[in-house]
Amino acid sequence: MTANLSETLTLLLLEDDDGDAFLVEELLQQAVAPPKIFRARSLQEAKAKLTSKIQCVLVDLSLPDASRLEALEEVLALAPHAAVLVLTGLRDVHVGVAAVQAGAQDYLVKQDIDARLLARSIRYAMERKRADQTQLRLVQAELIAKENARMQRGLLPVALLHTNAIEHTTRYLPGSGGTLAGDFLDAVQTPDGAVHIVVGDVCGHGPDEAALGVAMRIAWRTLVLAGQTDDTLLRTLDALLRAERKAPEIFTTLCMATISPDLRYARMRVVGHPPPVLVRDGAVEVVADTPSGPPLGIFPDAEWSVIDVPLGEEWSMMLYTDGLIEAAVGEHNELLGVEGLVDLVRRHGAIDLDRLIRHVGTLSDDLAVVLVSRRRE
Missing domain, CATH: 3.60.40.10 (PPM-type phosphatase domain)
Structure with missing residues (x-):
């Protein structure tokens, strides 16, 4: 059964292993609207590709130039607008949980990924990111309103x-x-x-x-x-x-x-x-x-x-x-x-x-x- 990604996304795959990257790209091609995929093999290479056009980032935490959550922290800082999914191995499930606590929208265990799960996880991550940004805007609006009220009392x-x-x-x-x-x-x-x-x-x-x-x-x-x-x-x-x-x-x-x-x-x-x-x-x-x-x-x-x-x-x-x-x-x-x-x-x-x-x-x-x-x- 084909995966259900109903909108064409621009996605960055941050993965140094060619085999794992090939698997993810093949699964994404089964989506109803396959995303446009950019590939980066290192954190340094990803920095040049994390532009405002990237809507979602798949991050492998085992990179040659970053240790575990360091890569995630860099991605979150460079692309605060993008949804982020972390890819982990079976032995690193606890790292995936820590990644979500650090700001990622979700994590996936590489050995469990199939086309449907991958498409659904990306879709849910995008929705969670939108919800997070909406909540952030509401909080910011509330803070601005309180600041305006404080200023207005002075004026x-x-x-x-x-x-x-x-x-x-x-x-x-x-x-x-x-x-x-x-x-x-x-x-x-x-x-x-x-x-x-x-x-x-x-x-x-x-x-x-x-x-x-x-x-x-x-x-x-x-x-x-x-x-x-x-x-x-x-x-x-x-x-x-x-x-x-x-x-x-x-x-x-x-x-x-x-x-x-x-x-x-x-x-x-x-x-x-x-x-x-x-x-x-x-x-x-x-x-x-x-x-x-x-x-x-x-x-x-x-x-x-x-x-x-x-x-x-x-x-x-x-x-x-x-x-x-x-x-x-x-x-x-x-x-x-x-x-x-x-x-x-x-x-x-x-x-x-x-x-x-x-x-x-x-x-x-x-x-x-x-x-x-x-x-x-």
């Missing part, structure tokens, strides 16, 4: 606000890739009653950028609590960024606002960042068409101007990262942009973060938003 701190006179709302959403970037936000109220808010964005995506975003956020909070809220704060953040970034092209944009203790005025610095949106006395406007200065990490002698904004009795102000205005909207998937964001707020009549995010749909980049509002008493 989304509990606001240090001691007043009920304003409403404070935040949202943080990862982009379509699902991986956290370096967006960060924070809000702190100092003993004089002033409320300090920041939203920032470290360029790039990945754990390094997310970790740098956490560092920038913690440094900002520390400096604010220490009474540094002006250009000294920005210069310190700039120095921190240069010291901690992985590459010189990494920069950070941010927008920070200091709201006066009576909540009627704000002093802002827009550091290469999208401008905040302000709803004041029913009118929707962009706070600053021109930034205060360049992003952090670009010019060592940069300076940033202050933007003074009267707020009045009743107002809402939204600080956000560019993930919001770079979202695709409408039938033609056009970028929302700052003007589109302002128009959207006007149509809604107020800034409703959940409604706003539902309208923009899928985000291509991370989104961090802080909304602070004061209602007329």
Whole structure:
């Protein structure tokens, strides 16, 4: 009866004995779809043939240049994508068991091999390898999710606000890739009653950028609590960024606002960042068409101007990262942009973060938003 290998495989036979190799090759030719077989007589010869095209490896543990499990360990390291079957003699069954414990999918005793057993063992080994890889991907996804959650806790701190006179709302959403970037936000109220808010964005995506975003956020909070809220704060953040970034092209944009203790005025610095949106006395406007200065990490002698904004009795102000205005909207998937964001707020009549995010749909980049509002008493 012919063996049942239902798919054409690319297989490497690592066997130094010509007689044993001939037997295995003859048995494999009886399969419904005979595999494409490469032969290696030594571990050294196998190293050149263990490419990504090899789907399965049959390994004899009695090789001239490797002792027992050494050959298996080398194969597993060189071809982690391939299923591995170990060939043993009658006296080495215990070695076959040890090989499975070391990472092989199965072992076969040479004297017991026939066409059906060989084909079935290869097929089962392939399925076990697929199952192992699926499980590994699930574990890796779980670890990434836990790491993202840990990073997100650092990027989304509990606001240090001691007043009920304003409403404070935040949202943080990862982009379509699902991986956290370096967006960060924070809000702190100092003993004089002033409320300090920041939203920032470290360029790039990945754990390094997310970790740098956490560092920038913690440094900002520390400096604010220490009474540094002006250009000294920005210069310190700039120095921190240069010291901690992985590459010189990494920069950070941010927008920070200091709201006066009576909540009627704000002093802002827009550091290469999208401008905040302000709803004041029913009118929707962009706070600053021109930034205060360049992003952090670009010019060592940069300076940033202050933007003074009267707020009045009743107002809402939204600080956000560019993930919001770079979202695709409408039938033609056009970028929302700052003007589109302002128009959207006007149509809604107020800034409703959940409604706003539902309208923009899928985000291509991370989104961090802080909304602070004061209602007329």
